[in-house]
Each structure stands twice: as C-alpha cells, then as structure tokens.
Amino acid sequence: MPKLVATELDWIKLGLQKFADGGVEALVVEQLAKLLGSSKTSFYWYFKNRSAFVKRIIEHWQEIATTSIIAHIEQHQALQPQQRVRHLLILMFSSVELKDFVYYLRKLGATEPFYAELLFQIEQQRLDYMSGLLVECGFSAEQALNSSELIYSYYLGWYERNKYRILSKQESEKQIGLLMPMIEKSL
Numbered sequence: 001m002p003k004l005v006a007t008e009l010d011w012i013k014l015g016l017q018k019f020a021d022g023g024v025e026a027l028v029v030e031q032l033a034k035l036l037g038s039s040k041t042s043f044y045w046y047f048k049n050r051s052a053f054v055k056r057i058i059e060h061w062q063e064i065a066t067t068s069i070i071a072h073i074e075q076h077q078a079l080q081p082q083q084r085v086r087h088l089l090i091l092m093f094s095s096v097e098l099k100d101f102v103y104y105l106r107k108l109g110a111t112e113p114f115y116a117e118l119l120f121q122i123e124q125q126r127l128d129y130m131s132g133l134l135v136e137c138g139f140s141a142e143q144a145l146n147s148s149e150l151i152y153s154y155y156l157g158w159y160e161r162n163k164y165r166i167l168s169k170q171e172s173e174k175q176i177g178l179l180m181p182m183i184e185k186s187l
Contacts, residue, residue, distance in 0.1 A: 006038035008046040008056075015057040016098070023104035024054060054108075058115065061101060062122050070129050081136035085183060086176060088133065092155055093175040096163040102156075127152055137183065151179060 014035060018026040027050060033040045047053040073088050102119075109116030127148045134144035158175060165171075 006033075006036040006042045010036055010038075011043060011046060011053070012056055012060045015053060016061060016101070019054070019057050019104055020098045020101040023100075023107055024050075027053065027057075058105065058118065061098070061105075062118075065098070065101075066122055066126055070125075073129075073133075081133055081138075082180075082183065085130075085133050085137060086180060088130065089151075089176045089179060090172055093158070093172040094167065094169075096159060096165065096167060099163045102159075123152070134183070147183065154179070 011032065014032055015027055018032065029040055029043050029050065033043060036042070043053070047056065069088070069091050072091070073084050076084055076087060079087065105115060105119050109119050127145075130148035130151060131141075131144040134147055135141060139147060162171070
C-alpha cells in the first residue's frame with residue numbers, strides 16, 4: 001500500500017490529540033506516521049526534531065484554545081459586555097475535547113522552563129481578556145482581576161471533573177447560570 005503524504009497540519013492535529021492523551025511520551029514519530037499512513041520522512045519534512053514538533057503542537061493549541069476564541073468574541077463588539085462575557089463562558093464550558101492537554105503541558109513545564117513560562121503567558125492572556133470584559137461591564141480593575149481569577153480557577157476545577165464526560169448543552173448552561181449571577185451581582 002502506498003504511503004500517503006501527511007500535511008503539517010495532519011501531524012499537528014494528531015500530535016495534539018496524542019499529547020492530550022499521554023504527553024510528550026505519546027509522541028513517538030514511528031507510531032504517529034503509522035496512524036497517518038505516512039512515512040517517518042514526512043515528519044522530518046515539517047519538523048527538525050520532536051522538540052520542534054512539541055512546540056508547534058502547543059502553539060496550535062494556543063491558537064485554537066485561546067487566540068481564536070478571543071478573536072471570535074471580539075467580532076461581537078455590538079453585543080453588550082455582559083453578553084460577550086456570557087458568550088465567552090459558553091465557549092469555555094462547552095468542550096472538554098482535549099482531556100489532559102493542560103495537565104501534560106504543566107508536567108512538561110516542570111522540567112522545561114520555556115513551557116512553564118509559555119503556559120503562564122497563555123493563562124495570563126486568558127485572565128487579562130476576561131478581566132477586560134469585566135471592566136467593560138462596570139467592575140473596578142481590582143474586582144475584575146479577582147473575579148477573572150475566581151472564574152478561571154472554577155473553570156479549571158470544573159474541567160478536571162468533567163473532562164471524560166460527554167457534555168450536553170444543558171451542562172454548559174448550568175455553569176453559566178451559576179456564574180452570571182455572581183457577575184451581575186458585583187455590578
């Protein structure tokens with residue numbers, strides 16, 4: 001059977017899933033090539049080594065799990081700030097597809113400071129964005145910072161508890177129903 005030519009994005013998407021399932025140890029080039037029906041040579045066409053591959057996987061995760069979500073919310077500038085907060089919460093609480101990705105990224109950061117700093121920056125970007133939305137809602141800067149920390153910590157705990165479940169739309173709405181009154185009450 002002829003080998004297929006896997007694209008860089010094919011490698012990254014598979015790597016993203018495998019990293020979420022088992023961290024760096026799950027990124028065995030030969031096994032990934034077999035799953036893609038491609039040759040190992042295809043991997044080295046796009047990535048100098050496994051370290052470069054890991055970096056691209058994490059950059060892709062940052063794009064889909066943070067940057068594109070913020071960009072999506074920003075496209076809705078016509079919405080009131082509270083509606084944009086609600087929309088962001090819907091996006092946050094509607095998916096648990098990447099299971100243990102953040103766990104394995106934190107684990108990688110424990111041995112490679114570059115990744116600890118990168119995760120810190122990504123989480124800071126998330127906190128700053130939520131905080132900015134809350135300021136637009138009428139929170140003081142301090143209230144917004146504290147509330148965004150609380151919401152994000154709540155989200156991380158919720159995600160940990162639910163990452164192996166299939167979520168319904170009602171589950172997402174339930175979480176928003178718990179958080180929005182706190183946001184509205186603080187105004």
